[in-house]
Each structure stands twice: as C-alpha cells, then as structure tokens.
Amino acid sequence: MHPLDEFRGFVKADEPLAPLTWFRLGGVADFLARPQTIDELRSLVLCCHKEAIPFRVLSSGSNVLVGDKGVRGVVIQLESPAFSDVRIDGRTVEAGAAVPLNALISQTARAGLAGLELLTGIPGSVGGALRGNAGSRQTALGQFVQSVTVLDRHGDTVTRERDDLSFSYRWSNLDDPIILAARFSLELEDPEAVVRRMRRIWIVKKENQPYGHQLSGLIFKDPATDIAARMLIDQSGLKGARVGGAEVSDRDSNYIVAQSGASAADVMGLIDLIRETVKTQTGHNLELQIQIW
Ligand SMILES: Cc1cc2nc3c(=O)[nH]c(=O)nc-3n(C[C@H](O)[C@H](O)[C@H](O)COP(=O)(O)OP(=O)(O)OC[C@H]3O[C@@H](n4cnc5c(N)ncnc54)[C@H](O)[C@@H]3O)c2cc1C
Known part of the structure; x- marks a missing residue:
C-alpha cells in the first residue's frame, strides 16, 4: 500500500x-x-x-x-473556495493564495483601494505572486503586504508579520512550503480614478507581451533597473531565434513562445542559447525568473 x-x-x-x-x-x-x-x-x-x-x-x-x-x-x-476568499475591511484586504491576482486587482480597484492596479495584467495567483514578488516597472506586490499566513513543514499555520518578511526584485524570503493567504494595506482613492488607471495599464501590458492565444513564459530577470533582459537579447541579435518549436517572441524578446510541436527541451535549449550568446556578446549573465521543474 x-x-x-x-x-x-x-x-x-x-x-x-x-x-x-x-x-x-x-x-x-x-x-x-x-x-x-x-x-x-x-x-x-x-x-x-x-x-x-x-x-x-x-x-x-x-x-x-x-x-x-x-x-x-x-x-x-x-x-478550492477554502483558499480563494477575499475580504475587504477599510484599507485592509485579505486574500487567499489561490485568488487570481487580476481578480483581486479589479475587486480592490472597484472598492476604491489604490496600489495593486499598478500590477494589472500580470498573470497568476496571489500565492505565486507573493513567492516571486511579482511586479511591474513601478512597483511589486511585496510593497503592499502587511502579513502572510503560511503552512510550515510540521503542518502548523503561522502568520508572518511585516517585520519578518523581506521582498526585493522578483524575490521574497517566503520559502515556507505553502503560502495560504496574505493581508495587504492599500490607499483609499476615488474608485473611478483607480479603475481608469487599471484599464490604461492593462492596454499597455497587453501590447508588450505575447498575444493572448500564444503559449509563453517570461524567462529572465532584468540584470539592473536600467538594463532590461529584453534589450540585451535584442542587442545580441536573438530576436526571433528558434530551437525546435521554441521561439523568442517578436513582441518582447524576454518571452519565449512555444509553437505547436514544441517540447520543454526545446524551450530549455533556447534558454541556454540565449544565455550563452548574451554572455559572449554583452558580458551579462542572465538569471532565470521562470522556475524550471
Ligand atoms: C504573459 C506573461 C506575462 C508576465 N508578466 C509578468 C510581469 O509583468 N511581472 C512579473 O513579475 N511576472 C510576470 N510573469 C511571470 C508570472 O506571471 C509571475 O511570476 C506570477 O506571479 C506567477 O504566479 P503563478 O500563480 O502563476 O505561480 P506559479 O507559476 O504557479 O508558481 C511560481 C512559483 O511560486 C511557487 N508557488 C505558487 N503558489 C504558491 C503557494 N501558494 N505557496 C508556496 N509557493 C507557491 C511555485 O511553487 C513556483 O515556485 C508573466 C508571465 C507570463 C506568462
């Protein structure tokens, strides 16, 4: 058994x-x-x-x-619903780890709470976004976190408060096995203004990533605030580069798109090719944002 x-x-x-x-x-x-x-x-x-x-x-x-x-x-x-609850109380929002980030953003925007709308268009759930401190050019999720509830290896539910949490660019110290929920602190603002900002950001975000029907992933971290991975990949002549069915996106070179018939090995082969070429051409070591399992 x-x-x-x-x-x-x-x-x-x-x-x-x-x-x-x-x-x-x-x-x-x-x-x-x-x-x-x-x-x-x-x-x-x-x-x-x-x-x-x-x-x-x-x-x-x-x-x-x-x-x-x-x-x-x-x-x-x-x-399950057990991990998908959202509760708003004044400026404080509590959300389960399974809540889609974009659903949380529209809910808080409509409630007249500002902050999270700067993350509009980032796919994923609250749990995944907390783990990797997902963010945009302007901000990242960690900035709004008050506390995070996790399940530790012994099965105990533990709430980690702000002063025990660290967030930096695409990184958090949330290495607990399971993130269950988080509490965020947002700013009160006119709901119409927040929703307008959310819509504007959504349009820009959609224009700068692969089309919705494409199977894709965002691959590398930017080496520095003023050095985008996308720029280094372009400078290295890799726009549109291909390995098998994996291709560098022509909309933003930091995305790889999987064409029909692609395998995960093709994507990994293209990742290796990009890293080696960028290192040779520009001297930069690109670090992965995407997790390879
Ligand atoms: C088209 C596209 C656009 C993107 N744009 C952006 C962007 O602008 N900014 C940005 O930062 N990222 C971006 N990403 C990357 C991705 O959307 C984010 O990293 C997102 O936060 C991942 O969330 P997820 O729920 O999909 O996590 P997953 O991919 O499911 O998991 C990611 C990691 O988090 C861990 N994890 C997930 N949930 C939990 C949990 N509850 N407890 C413990 N560990 C957990 C997983 O084990 C894994 O290691 C983009 C990706 C795509 C495909």
Whole structure:
C-alpha cells in the first residue's frame, strides 16, 4: 500500500501538468493533489514530511516550465473556495493564495483601494505572486503586504508579520512550503480614478507581451533597473531565434513562445542559447525568473 492511498479522494497519480501551465508543456506529476480544506492540506503535508515524499505547490503555472520527464513526488494545487476568499475591511484586504491576482486587482480597484492596479495584467495567483514578488516597472506586490499566513513543514499555520518578511526584485524570503493567504494595506482613492488607471495599464501590458492565444513564459530577470533582459537579447541579435518549436517572441524578446510541436527541451535549449550568446556578446549573465521543474 502506498502512503498516499489514504488521500485518494483528492490525490491522483500520474497526472499531466502541461494543461496547468502557461507553456502547456512537460510531463506528468507522480501525484497531483487538490485538497478542498485546510485539514486535508495539513494531513497531506504531514504525511509527505513523515514519508520523505517531496511536494511543491503549483498555482496558475505562469512562472513554471515543467520538464518533459515530469515531476517526482506530489504537486499541490490550492484551488478550492477554502483558499480563494477575499475580504475587504477599510484599507485592509485579505486574500487567499489561490485568488487570481487580476481578480483581486479589479475587486480592490472597484472598492476604491489604490496600489495593486499598478500590477494589472500580470498573470497568476496571489500565492505565486507573493513567492516571486511579482511586479511591474513601478512597483511589486511585496510593497503592499502587511502579513502572510503560511503552512510550515510540521503542518502548523503561522502568520508572518511585516517585520519578518523581506521582498526585493522578483524575490521574497517566503520559502515556507505553502503560502495560504496574505493581508495587504492599500490607499483609499476615488474608485473611478483607480479603475481608469487599471484599464490604461492593462492596454499597455497587453501590447508588450505575447498575444493572448500564444503559449509563453517570461524567462529572465532584468540584470539592473536600467538594463532590461529584453534589450540585451535584442542587442545580441536573438530576436526571433528558434530551437525546435521554441521561439523568442517578436513582441518582447524576454518571452519565449512555444509553437505547436514544441517540447520543454526545446524551450530549455533556447534558454541556454540565449544565455550563452548574451554572455559572449554583452558580458551579462542572465538569471532565470521562470522556475524550471
Ligand atoms: C504573459 C506573461 C506575462 C508576465 N508578466 C509578468 C510581469 O509583468 N511581472 C512579473 O513579475 N511576472 C510576470 N510573469 C511571470 C508570472 O506571471 C509571475 O511570476 C506570477 O506571479 C506567477 O504566479 P503563478 O500563480 O502563476 O505561480 P506559479 O507559476 O504557479 O508558481 C511560481 C512559483 O511560486 C511557487 N508557488 C505558487 N503558489 C504558491 C503557494 N501558494 N505557496 C508556496 N509557493 C507557491 C511555485 O511553487 C513556483 O515556485 C508573466 C508571465 C507570463 C506568462
């Protein structure tokens, strides 16, 4: 008997991960778990801990490239209502990790709360955005965080307050296994003004990333505020470069687009080609933003 058999109600074996990511690439997870309650999640984490079974969380899959061989251990998706609550109380907003970031932004904008609209158009959920401190040129999510509730390796729910949290460019010290929810502090403003700003940012963002129907990922961190990865890739003559079915986007060279028939290995091959060429041509080492599993 496998230790995970007791979780058969919400754990499935050999589940394809490709449909759960923006690249739509990669192999299967040994196990995919979709706990419906915090108690189910806690029991699963404790079992994984006891049996030394590796586990990780996949949210919207917009910052993950799954390898063609798939993922060993358990991939956990928090998508039930238990992890999708939003509560607004004055200037304070509490949101579950599974809430789509853009849904949270429109809800807070309509409620006359300003700040998050600067992140309009960034795909993903609150959990994924907190982990990598997702952001735009103007700001990043961490700036608005008051506290974050996590589940630690022992299955305990812990609330980490602002002075225990650090955020920097596309990085946070939220290395706890599971982010459950967060509390944000926003500014009161006329809802119409915030919604107008949100719409304007949405238009600009859409124009500067691959088309909505394309399977894509944002690949590298910018080496510095005034040195964009996109610019270095262009300078290295890589616009439109291809490996197999993976291609550098012609809208913004820091995105790779997967054409039909592409494999995760093609994307990884193109990533290597870009890194080597940019290093040779410009001397810069590009660091990955996307997580490779
Ligand atoms: C078209 C496009 C445009 C993008 N534009 C931007 C942009 O402007 N700015 C930007 O910063 N990023 C951008 N990204 C990258 C991506 O959208 C962000 O990194 C996003 O925050 C990832 O969220 P997610 O929910 O999809 O996380 P996932 O991709 O599912 O996960 C990302 C990482 O977070 C971890 N994680 C996710 N949820 C949890 C949780 N609940 N607990 C613990 N760990 C968790 C995962 O294990 C993984 O390591 C873009 C991506 C695409 C495809």
